[in-house]
Amino acid sequence: MLLFRRIGFFLFLALAGATSVRADAPTVTAVLTSSETEVDQPVQLQIKVTGDSNANPPEEIAVDGLDIRYTGQSQLMEGRNLRFTYSFVYNYTILPLKAGTFTIPPQTVQTSSGPLRTPALTLNVAPNDDGSTSTRRGKGSLNLKDIVFCELVIPKTTAYVGETIPAEIRLGFNTRVPSRLVQPAMLSGQGFTSQRLPNAAEQNPDQSMRTVNGRPFEVLTFKTAITPARSGKLEIAAKDAKAIVQVPRRRGSRPRSPFDLFGMDDPFNDPFFNDPFSGVGEQREVTFSSETTTIDVKPLPPNAPPSFSGAVGHFNLTTDVKPKTAQVGDPLTLTATVSGRGNFDRVNAPVLEDDRGWHTYPPGSNFKADDDIGLSGTKTFEMVLTPNEPKKKVPPLLFSYFDPLKEKYVTLKGNKLPVVVEGGAAPSATPAIASATKNPQPPTAQPTAAPREQDILYQLTDHGGWGRSFRPVFQQPVFWAVQGIPFLALVGFFGWEMRRRRLENRAGQRRLAWEQESAELHRKLRRANDPADKYFADALRVVQLKTALAAPGRAVEPNTVDAETAVAAFDLPDEKRARMRELFRQSDELRYSGRGNGNGAVAEETRREVLDLIDSLN
């Protein structure tokens, strides 16, 4: 938002630079934000110079009873009917030091047109709320309590040793004074322990607003807890909080204007415009502490119960056990939950009222806090215990603490938890022996070590060979060697199948070639322009090809097909069988007797018969 303001301002300046008309003569005015105030209540004086950017305001304004300090300047652009005027506002903070009526005399402002004078201003100062008619400070001193304060809030003034007490450290900052916390306060004193306070980086305190002596303060609240470690008077304070505050400084510095006289939402009333390059005000690190608080710490009364481990507060106890049924020797998990408010760091596990017949193991614990400082919460203990004999219940747990309200020790007793624990002193002997008798190869007994009840079983002598390994089977070479068998089988199958497919593919290609050749010769025979020997040779080739094609899987070569093979390959009537044989005979005769013995052309009727015969071979 601030950025948009600034960008808008520069745009506005550019527009103003193009269209503005300077005022003919500079003017000067002076106003007070309020003509009525109290001692220590500051008001603002603003001297506004219009039409001259090089005006020189008064460096010091001296009025007896008023502390007047220059706090910076701001610029103001005003436009009316596209006429823009540019004003400079010089800000002064007036801090009344005493009550009375004061007159601020006219001040001389040097401008390029000559000196100008402001009007005289009157300020009425009333005594402040506490009735004092003058400030408690000397002139020019800084009252820290008006800017920051530190409080240590402890809800009680008496406590017992070991009792955890909540405490709050409150740091207040005047919202009218820019300030920044550098270091929270630390608890100071002897004879107590406290929780570690977060440092400035990790702090996340509660924030609230409060008015102190008419001044608004933002209050940061840090919560902690303290635990007295010894009896007696305990003096404790929150000390050494550090903050950086911004205080007004005299002429030369340029702090921001603390209020906006010429418009509450004036975009030009921004620290950036006061002095964008050298910061605002005078920054000073201040250290402040709280008042010392005294706590009367009393010792714990004597005769603490045996189960008391130092817990002080108010607690409740619940218990549970799982499983509800078990055999002797089986572990049971006993859960004890201690909840309430107190020093949980001293809350130890409850103890069994009677642990005879039980074997207990050290418990584990888990604490869940219900507040920020761990004063309230729930601590859960889990204990493993094993029964040494049959039992019907788990003995109650005892937990003792000191109640500071009742001012006496309290012993909590958990419920008796019913369980069913069965079996003898060694319950597993019976099932173990029973399982051994199921062994199909009973062990060889050693006669000198007769088994007794609840005793281990006999030695074994049959060992089944030496050299067994603990390595899993998949880490042994034999396992991976066995993998080779299916692997090789799979590779063999894959190779065999690929070869079969390749061969099948070759046969298919041959059959395709035969079909193409047969079709070509068939067309050639229909054209009837070949000599007889060529014609019959082609006709014979067609018959051979069709015969080979008609015998799939037999791998018949066309060249080896004779008349009887061809006749047998097709289901032909006798007439065509004879014609087939005649075709083979004529072809052989023409081929082996020479071209001169044959007729030069094939008779039309013969050609038709040949074609008819070939067409019937399908």
Next chain:
Amino acid sequence: MRARIFLLLCGAALCLTTPAFGAPAAAADAEKIFTKANADYAAGKFPAAIEAYESLVQSRNWNPTLFYDLGNAYFRSGDLGRAILNYERALALDPNQPEARANLQLVRDQARALQLTAGWPEAHLDFLTRDQYAWLAMIAFWSGAAILCGLYFARRRSVVWIFALALSAAVSAGAALAVYELETGSAGRDLAIVTQKNIQARLATAESAGTVLALPAGSEIKILSTRGEWSYAALPNDLQGWIPAKAAEPVRL
């Protein structure tokens, strides 16, 4: 010539896959020592029996019976932690040995030894052993590979065979996962047994560190890492802590 090469390769493979190859004399010695140890045990000379059994363990002549008998000898001599350790070793070699299982339960009760809690997968995968799962994974894998190969060459891919392929893949993957769970679980390769008495698992590698859990001898732990003379282990009751490395011995040798 081919037959000779084949025989040579078979012989080499046999040598590689048979650990006991070429050691018949050692086996005979082991047999004598084992017989003597059994005789010492029967005569009540338990320390001598333990020494003899341990010599066999040192010479890596292992079998489930040896560890079972050694566990019995330790039990008789009052060392319940090592008795449990050797019963566990016997069961690691033969998970179905009933005598070791029975004696382990009995001694564990007497020692009040704590046991690791088996995870859900482990608790529900106990119907086969780890090695059986490994073989099952292998068989399912190769079956699936064969089916896949057949489907690749088949003119028509049957739904039944596709289902069989999916089933094989699922069985193979499931069995492999079971092997992993059993191998890395509470009874897996990192299982160790506390063999010393009065061992406290601690929060840090120092005797002065806070106590996590008291571990009776014979308690199960799972070694997670070792730092110097300390081992970080998963403990019973879902706890974790540091124990002296010498206080526990791994089940698997």
